[in-house]
Amino acid sequence: MEKENELFGVKEIARRANVSTATVDRVLHNRTGVSEKTKAKINAIIKEMDYQPNILASRLASKKIISLAALLPDVSEETDFWSAPLNGIRRAEAEMKQYGVQVQVFLFDLNHKDSFADQIRLVLDAGFHGILISPSFIEETRKFAVECARRKIPYVFIDSDIPDLHSLSYIGPHLRKSGYVGAKLLTYRLEPEKKVLIINISKEIDNYNYLEIEDGFRAYFNDNNQPNEIVRIDIRETDYQSVARHLTYVFHLNKDIGAAFVTNSRVHTVASFLKNSHRTHVSLIGYDFVRENVDYLEDNVIDFLICHRPDDQGYRGMMALYQTLVVNAPVTKQNYMPIDIVTKENYEFYQN
Amino acid sequence: MEKENELFGVKEIARRANVSTATVDRVLHNRTGVSEKTKAKINAIIKEMDYQPNILASRLASKKIISLAALLPDVSEETDFWSAPLNGIRRAEAEMKQYGVQVQVFLFDLNHKDSFADQIRLVLDAGFHGILISPSFIEETRKFAVECARRKIPYVFIDSDIPDLHSLSYIGPHLRKSGYVGAKLLTYRLEPEKKVLIINISKEIDNYNYLEIEDGFRAYFNDNNQPNEIVRIDIRETDYQSVARHLTYVFHLNKDIGAAFVTNSRVHTVASFLKNSHRTHVSLIGYDFVRENVDYLEDNVIDFLICHRPDDQGYRGMMALYQTLVVNAPVTKQNYMPIDIVTKENYEFYQN
DNA sequence: TACCTTTACGGGCACGTGCCCGTAATTCAT
DNA sequence: ATGAATTACGGGCACGTGCCCGTAAAGGTA
Numbered sequence: 081m082e083k084e085n086e087l088f089g090v091k092e093i094a095r096r097a098n099v100s101t102a103t104v105d106r107v108l109h110n111r112t113g114v115s116e117k118t119k120a121k122i123n124a125i126i127k128e129m130d131y132q133p134n135i136l137a138s139r140l141a142s143k144k145i146i147s148l149a150a151l152l153p154d155v156s157e158e159t160d161f162w163s164a165p166l167n168g169i170r171r172a173e174a175e176m177k178q179y180g181v182q183v184q185v186f187l188f189d190l191n192h193k194d195s196f197a198d199q200i201r202l203v204l205d206a207g208f209h210g211i212l213i214s215p216s217f218i219e220e221t222r223k224f225a226v227e228c229a230r231r232k233i234p235y236v237f238i239d240s241d242i243p244d245l246h247s248l249s250y251i252g253p254h255l256r257k258s259g260y261v262g263a264k265l266l267t268y269r270l271e272p273e274k275k276v277l278i279i280n281i282s283k284e285i286d287n288y289n290y291l292e293i294e295d296g297f298r299a300y301f302n303d304n305n306q307p308n309e310i311v312r313i314d315i316r317e318t319d320y321q322s323v324a325r326h327l328t329y330v331f332h333l334n335k336d337i338g339a340a341f342v343t344n345s346r347v348h349t350v351a352s353f354l355k356n357s358h359r360t361h362v363s364l365i366g367y368d369f370v371r372e373n374v375d376y377l378e379d380n381v382i383d384f385l386i387c388h389r390p391d392d393q394g395y396r397g398m399m400a401l402y403q404t405l406v407v408n409a410p411v412t413k414q415n416y417m418p419i420d421i422v423t424k425e426n427y428e429f430y431q432n
Numbered sequence: 433m434e435k436e437n438e439l440f441g442v443k444e445i446a447r448r449a450n451v452s453t454a455t456v457d458r459v460l461h462n463r464t465g466v467s468e469k470t471k472a473k474i475n476a477i478i479k480e481m482d483y484q485p486n487i488l489a490s491r492l493a494s495k496k497i498i499s500l501a502a503l504l505p506d507v508s509e510e511t512d513f514w515s516a517p518l519n520g521i522r523r524a525e526a527e528m529k530q531y532g533v534q535v536q537v538f539l540f541d542l543n544h545k546d547s548f549a550d551q552i553r554l555v556l557d558a559g560f561h562g563i564l565i566s567p568s569f570i571e572e573t574r575k576f577a578v579e580c581a582r583r584k585i586p587y588v589f590i591d592s593d594i595p596d597l598h599s600l601s602y603i604g605p606h607l608r609k610s611g612y613v614g615a616k617l618l619t620y621r622l623e624p625e626k627k628v629l630i631i632n633i634s635k636e637i638d639n640y641n642y643l644e645i646e647d648g649f650r651a652y653f654n655d656n657n658q659p660n661e662i663v664r665i666d667i668r669e670t671d672y673q674s675v676a677r678h679l680t681y682v683f684h685l686n687k688d689i690g691a692a693f694v695t696n697s698r699v700h701t702v703a704s705f706l707k708n709s710h711r712t713h714v715s716l717i718g719y720d721f722v723r724e725n726v727d728y729l730e731d732n733v734i735d736f737l738i739c740h741r742p743d744d745q746g747y748r749g750m751m752a753l754y755q756t757l758v759v760n761a762p763v764t765k766q767n768y769m770p771i772d773i774v775t776k777e778n779y780e781f782y783q784n
Numbered sequence: 785t786a787c788c789t790t791t792a793c794g795g796g797c798a799c800g801t802g803c804c805c806g807t808a809a810t811t812c813a814t
Numbered sequence: 815a816t817g818a819a820t821t822a823c824g825g826g827c828a829c830g831t832g833c834c835c836g837t838a839a840a841g842g843t844a
């Protein structure tokens with residue numbers, strides 16, 4: 081509330097240091113052309129004033145546009161999961177647009193590792209100032225990281241992490257804990273003599289996510305001395321017929337399966353199978369707030385969905401880049417998303 | 433990507449309409465002094481261009497500071513629940529500060545209706561441009577709403593809603609559905625012959641929240657033909673001794689209580705009682721991510737906490753005012769928060 | 785000493801919008 | 815027709831920062 085009849089910002093610094101605003105500007109952006117003496121004096125004043133640049137004026141005056149890239153899997157006919165992060169990215173884009181930030185989205189095919197590498201090359205060649213990337217393939221991502229480091233381009237991982245690659249930030253779930261939560265929910269009302277089935281449906285071989293989740297899932301059983309036997313199955317085809325065939329076989333071999341845990345968003349395929357084969361008494365838990373899954377929640381076939389706010393992941397990922405490049409503020413390196421539990425009763429309010 | 437070698441914004445409008453930027457400005461802010469003819473022409477051009485004012489430049493040029501008030505319950509020794517919305521408000525404040533928006537927080541005592549009325553008067557007299565308020569007492573809030581309407585001050589409700597008062601927006605849970613979710617979780621592994629106990633601990637009489645939650649809770653039992661008998665108890669003192677006394681009595685009368693549902697954040701008091709009286713086999717569900725409750729989650733005494741992101745509520749509430757007053761963008765009238773389920777396994781990632 | 789290069793700094797315009805102030809044009813009263 | 819009041823509009827500065835361009839001073843070379 082105290083009135084300050086001084087000038088603001090750069091002008092005030094200039095006045096106190098008996099220099100022009102241009103010189104202050106040079107110091108602020110550590111450009112050349114300032115003697116050590118004046119530089120020291122100005123820096124002292126900046127510190128003393130606790131000067132915070134006015135981002136409005138800064139972005140307004142600077143005509144240089146900052147361009148960010150986002151590289152994600154394309155939505156496929158199998159799952160529209162990745163439309164959620166894309167939404168978040170668009171949301172961030174709308175916010176940043178007026179500050180002179182442009183966003184360009186690149187999509188690749190999760191079933192074709194080559195398309196990932198191709199898009200990476202495209203992104204790198206275009207000379208973006210910052211990159212958001214879903215590191216779906218480990219080796220390609222590693223090369224990407226090296227190249228970014230060389231060019232000093234900050235990059236953010238979302239949805240799954242590859243440690244030790246010095247990303248600016250990771251934004252996504254703690255996968256192990258996520259599996260742990262799945263196990264808790266699955267066993268919450270499970271009878272001790274029943275078996276538990278872990279199902280992984282995926283064409284990819286590069287399944288770092290899956291391993292982490294299963295590891296966490298099993299850890300819960302260990303930590304809590306759950307007596308239930310765990311059966312697991314890998315299904316490398318994603319179409320309904322293949323999945324149904326494999327599951328029919330597993331259920332034939334194991335008569336007393338009381339609960340099933342699907343490690344990704346393809347849980348709706350399993351739900352479909354359970355419904356068609358009149359096995360809806362089996363508790364079913366899986367991942368991600370996509371329409372097909374929600375339909376089976378509504379239908380009482382899926383008991384719980386675990387979600388990690390993919391929309392928010394996209395938003396925060398872009399914002400982390402913005403914070404670094406525009407505001408020049410620090411961002412947290414690990415940004416674990418909440419492990420959300422979605423049921424028939426609360427899904428209508430869930431914000432993906 | 434197409435180059436536009438035209439001017440931007442107001443200047444371009446002025447050029448196309450053969451007027452000065454000042455006239456365009458008059459139209460944009462619908463000030464007087466423009467003939468109907470030119471006004472129409474300019475408006476047409478604005479529409480055609482889909483003109484979006486540059487908020488940076490706008491806020492920079494306008495020296496008028498916008499001041500917002502937030503009126504919430506003070507944190508008491510009984511619960512620090514309200515520190516979460518306050519955090520969100522501070523977060524919003526930090527973001528808005530550079531755009532010339534000031535925020536002032538007013539606190540009242542939930543146990544003293546008078547302090548609420550006093551603070552309302554203070555806020556209204558100070559002439560804020562927008563107000564965020566937790567409408568804890570119905571009648572006082574009603575008067576407040578009338579006064580705001582008269583002065584054309586937008587106001588936002590958080591945490592609980594009072595319908596039909598024409599608030600700019602409500603940001604908080606759908607209380608009925610929240611109780612519904614509580615019932616789902618409570619009964620998920622409940623044996624049919626067990627009784628269920630609803631506990632309301634509160635000094636206040638004005639308990640609109642509580643009624644909605646209990647209503648939703650019971651609705652679940654109806655909708656799903658749950659056979660369990662429901663017992664309920666109101667406890668008007670909040671200290672441990674009083675709560676323990678009442679609960680001892682209830683548990684004495686009802687030997688077969690299998691689960692308890694506490695309608696607010698005081699569930700930790702009940703948890704304490706259950707632990708002390710060696711009744712931890714009773715499932716316990718309550719509200720809010722406050723430290724005491726989380727401790728009992730960790731300790732396996734509380735099974736689930738239901739939360740409504742109070743931090744986010746504060747943030748979004750302030751942002752709704754910002755959107756209206758600064759950006760002049762529309763805000764959604766109903767903004768139901770997700771009904772989050774917090775357990776021992778996922779609480780460490782929960783973002784309150 | 786005369787000339788050139790480098791260093792160190794100031795002047796001043798631009799960004800897009802808000803808004804004060806001045807004035808030509810129109811209307812009205814006499 | 816003359817003056818006053820009102821209406822309709824333009825000129826131009828300000829907001830705080832970025833940055834181009836110009837130039838005086840210092841240092842270097844012959």
